[in-house]
Amino acid sequence: MSRTTRLFQLMQALRSLPPPATATRLAALMDVTPRTIYRDIDALRGLGAVIDGASGFGYTLVEDAALPPLSFDDDELEALVFGLREVSEVGDSTLAQAANSALAKLRARLPASQAHRLEHAVLNAVSFRPLPEPGIDAAVLRKATWDEKTIRFEYTDAEDRETSREVDPLSVVFMQASLCLLAWCHLREDFRAFRLDRMRSLELTGASFRPRRVSMLRDCLAKMGESCDAGPAS
Template sequence: MSRSVRLLDLLHALRGYRQPVSAKKLAEMLGVSQRTLYRDVASLVAMGAPIRGEAGLGYVLEPGFMLPPLMFTYEEIEALVLGADYVASHTDHALGQAARSALNRIAAVLPEAHRRGVECGTLMTGPPTPCAPSRIDPSVLRQAIRDEFVLVLSYRDARDLPSRREVWPFAMAYFESAQILVAWCCLRGGYRHFRLDRIEAVIVTCRRYARRKEGLMKEWHQSRIAEATPDADRN
């Protein structure tokens, strides 16, 4: 591995941690000695990378630092093409367009040989399983998740019973047969999963919910350990 590639790998490794990570762990990840790791960190700092050292804890890369465009391996390109193809064919129109646009942006900065790997992808996804169409625009839900806004849903459960729900949305899940909004339901006082094809109407309020979505996501994951799959209708 060349030194330049190793320095970029070190930046990528640091970007994966929000808390300080020890020099020993970083060295093991990169397959180098701690002495080499110390020199590499010093070189990056000298180049302007905002790496902060925490005595007894390790290093952390300041948030907001942008990495320069990197070279992808052929397998990484295949993974990106396959993932974009899946999103384009198995999700809604807006998300599919975003996947194609992202792939075009990546292809634009790749060398010719690698660009051909994007344009002539040899890995493909199968046709999507037909599912009931959604009455609402999924991009509205995604924006509410980003903004952490409370939603009011008009919803019909698996028994076709209507209800009005005030929810704190924090995630969406895409399955072959359904798309799911994951949220804290104020009516039920717990986490619930709402199929998009059963949401009849949605009102986006201007109110932010009381907790951060990262905390809700973590708590939801913990609650799911002993439960069934996310598409179980328990509303």
């Protein structure tokens, strides 16, 4: 791991851990020695980060020089917190971790007058029933969708019928209490929604449908809007 990468990870750890974060805990998290943490804290302070504390007492990130100043009105802040908390509840594990990381970065840069609004926002998102785990790597699926790459996977529908599908992935959405892929299905020659927990053996075909994803997604959403009872693929 390069020193630059380590310093970046140390900043993120200081944003995320409850203060004060001891050198021992930081060292264990980053798999380095406490002495390395002491040196890296000094380096971050030299780069402009305001970090309170000392060895033996723990460290608190007071001002994060790596992030630009942020300014939100109260409603904007509520919307941001609500959105990120919803992602942490309904997103896959990678997105949930990213949402929590983003909240930590917000917390590091908010003025004291607004900090309590992040911790105690009026709007919240809570899921009392765990979402079904995706049967494929959701991060790989999102990248294929962004890159507009045709994919292939095995799918089990609501009647336990198994098929092999080749689709152009358009968007991952939360609906019907699960994460679903909206896509153009080559088998059905139509738009379909596939539950991620029913997908298996995801692979790239090597084909690309660029640059049609945006227009195809628009058509897909329009069609779904016309048929409110549209369900997962069959």
